[in-house]
Amino acid sequence: MTMNFKSIKAEKTSLTRDNHELEVSGTGNLFETIVILSSRSKQLAIEMKDELNSKLEEFITPTDSLEEVFENREQIEISKFYERLPKPHSIAMAEMGQNLLSFDLEAETTEPKELED
Numbered sequence: 383m384t385m386n387f388k389s390i391k392a393e394k395t396s397l398t399r400d401n402h403e404l405e406v407s408g409t410g411n412l413f414e415t416i417v418i419l420s421s422r423s424k425q426l427a428i429e430m431k432d433e434l435n436s437k438l439e440e441f442i443t444p445t446d447s448l449e450e451v452f453e454n455r456e457q458i459e460i461s462k463f464y465e466r467l468p469k470p471h472s473i474a475m476a477e478m479g480q481n482l483l484s485f486d487l488e489a490e491t492t493e494p495k496e497l498e499d
Contacts, residue, residue: 390468390473390476390477390480390482391476392468392472392473392475392476393468393472393475393476399475404416407478407479408478409485415478418478418483418485419471419474419475419478420471422470422474422477422478422483423470423471423473423474424470426470426473426474427470430464430467430470434460434461434464437460438457438460438461441454441456441457
């Protein structure tokens with residue numbers, strides 16, 4: 383599920399969350415909700431990193447010496463833009479709050495097996 387993370391209005395600072403509200407707005411189970419939010423946060427972080435890297439690749443120039451470092455104003459602006467974006471966990475929370483986050487809970491249909499000695 384890819385979504386434009388730039389269009390989500392998410393908090394840019396840390397907030398204290400009510401565990402009960404988080405549980406109710408998610409799956410009904412606090413721990414399952416946290417796992418889902420964690421998974422979505424990882425997806426968003428990878429998406430953001432890949433997008434940033436692809437934009438910065440345009441500025442890579444092959445040089446023989448590591449001593450030569452070129453500061454490109456556009457490159458700095460792109461990096462600053464991504465630094466100012468809300469963090470992936472905040473975006474995931476906002477997606478859940480706006481009912482943009484969908485998830486499938488697999489029902490456990492098998493009974494636990496007894497260990498054999």
